[in-house]
Amino acid sequence: MRLYDIIKKKRDGGELSTEEIDFFIRGVTDGSIPDYQISALCMAIYFRGMNVRETSDLTFAVRDSGDRLDFSAIKGIRADKHSTGGVGDKTSLVVGPIVASLGVKVAKMSGRGLGHTGGTVDKLEAIPGLKTTLAEEDFIRQVNEIGIAIVGQSREFAPADKKLYALRDVTATVDSMPLIAASIMGKKLAADDDCIVLDVKTGSGSFMKSVERSRDLARLMVDIGKRAGKKMVALITDMDVPLGNAIGNSLEVIEAVETLKGRGPEDFTEVCLTLAAYMLSLADMGTPDEAKALAKRALLDGSALQKFKQMVAAQGGDPACIEDTDKFAKAKYSHAVKATAAGYITRVDTEAYGLASLALGAGRNTAEDRIDYSAGILLNKKTREHVEKGEVLATLFANDEKKFAEAERILLAATTFGPTMPAKAPLIYDIVE
Ligand code: URA
Numbered sequence: 001m002r003l004y005d006i007i008k009k010k011r012d013g014g015e016l017s018t019e020e021i022d023f024f025i026r027g028v029t030d031g032s033i034p035d036y037q038i039s040a041l042c043m044a045i046y047f048r049g050m051n052v053r054e055t056s057d058l059t060f061a062v063r064d065s066g067d068r069l070d071f072s073a074i075k076g077i078r079a080d081k082h083s084t085g086g087v088g089d090k091t092s093l094v095v096g097p098i099v100a101s102l103g104v105k106v107a108k109m110s111g112r113g114l115g116h117t118g119g120t121v122d123k124l125e126a127i128p129g130l131k132t133t134l135a136e137e138d139f140i141r142q143v144n145e146i147g148i149a150i151v152g153q154s155r156e157f158a159p160a161d162k163k164l165y166a167l168r169d170v171t172a173t174v175d176s177m178p179l180i181a182a183s184i185m186g187k188k189l190a191a192d193d194d195c196i197v198l199d200v201k202t203g204s205g206s207f208m209k210s211v212e213r214s215r216d217l218a219r220l221m222v223d224i225g226k227r228a229g230k231k232m233v234a235l236i237t238d239m240d241v242p243l244g245n246a247i248g249n250s251l252e253v254i255e256a257v258e259t260l261k262g263r264g265p266e267d268f269t270e271v272c273l274t275l276a277a278y279m280l281s282l283a284d285m286g287t288p289d290e291a292k293a294l295a296k297r298a299l300l301d302g303s304a305l306q307k308f309k310q311m312v313a314a315q316g317g318d319p320a321c322i323e324d325t326d327k328f329a330k331a332k333y334s335h336a337v338k339a340t341a342a343g344y345i346t347r348v349d350t351e352a353y354g355l356a357s358l359a360l361g362a363g364r365n366t367a368e369d370r371i372d373y374s375a376g377i378l379l380n381k382k383t384r385e386h387v388e389k390g391e392v393l394a395t396l397f398a399n400d401e402k403k404f405a406e407a408e409r410i411l412l413a414a415t416t417f418g419p420t421m422p423a424k425a426p427l428i429y430d431i432v433e
Pocket of ligand 1: 165179
């Protein structure tokens with residue numbers, strides 16, 4: 001088999017066989033196919049697309065390019081959620097404990113933040129002492145004993161994706177539905193869960209800017225997951241505004257803890273409850289409505305908070321910080337960003353809000369950058385709210401005062417004011433089952 005022929009077939013609109021796709025991904029993984037041919041095939045896929053069968057084959061080949069986890073030693077049903085990434089998205093910190101407190105196992109491998117999006121592992125590491133690396137047997141023991149563990153990726157999952165993504169990033173081929181689906185699901189399916197709820201973000205803070213494209217991606221990923229024998233649901237949720245009011249690692253953990261104490265922002269609480277409801281429902285805990293009632297109760301009666309504390313303690317973190325979030329290290333400086341005009345906030349560029357947080361030190365430009373856990377943004381006003389000129393829009397936190405000017409410039413440029421209140425956008429656009 002020659003990659004030249006595979007590129008030509010796809011360039012001319014042909015359907016690739018399972019063998020051809022396996023040959024491609026094997027060559028990507030072992031380095032026998034040069035970057036220019038990988039890039040050429042990605043471009044051909046970008047223009048010609050792939051059908052569901054081809055995309056599933058590509059996903060399974062990516063999944064099988066590296067290690068796969070075996071969770072068979074975990075007793076009970078295992079459910080996971082995966083977000084396509086956004087700003088202020090700390091849902092795993094709340095959804096995981098809710099679901100685990102109701103007896104469904106959460107064995108979660110999470111990622112780190114990059115660019116404008118945050119990552120659960122970084123947020124957890126903002127908790128003093130908490131370890132996000134566990135030996136596999138300790139990880140499984142913790143899930144069996146307390147029902148939940150959230151860690152970073154210790155092994156090399158889907159190495160073909162790493163290579164492919166790096167090339168797509170520099171050849172303008174990231175934005176291809178089959179390539180995105182195979183990348184996300186190839187990594188997700190390397191873990192060993194029974195049920196997966198996908199949180200496909202849509203809007204200005206997401207890499208899918210339109211609801212239609214988000215829905216198409218969700219349908220495709222649900223289909224692939226089912227072909228792999230998983231129980232699947234995808235929620236299309238709003239990322240046209242940051243989720244909740246906190247952006248930045250410690251700030252987001254504190255907001256998650258407040259939510260576990262029943263005092264969270266309404267939008268964030270609702271998305272968490274809905275995600276938890278679908279995870280529980282897939283795990284045979286009733287209809288989504290019944291499961292949502294269980295999830296609400298777990299928030300209100302403190303059992304989800306208790307579960308989070310147990311997880312923090314089991315992973316070496318200081319549970320006193322969860323009891324009293326004043327114990328989190330504070331940034332040395334804060335700065336109020338004031339509205340430059342009176343009116344309603346009609347639109348925000350959520351990706352830019354993420355970049356403003358990055359400029360304060362809360363994120364990474366490259367995978368090697370160090371994070372300042374206490375840096376970030378607390379939003380005082382969000383889309384549809386009215387502000388007077390000079391009223392505080394947001395409070396910035398940093399350990400270097402010089403960072404405020406750039407973050408403030410980004411934030412103000414990303415906020416549009418107008419005379420009329422915009423229509424309320426749905427928080428959850430669709431459920432793809
Ligand atoms: N996230 C991924 O993991 N892969 C993509 O291709 C896009 C977003």
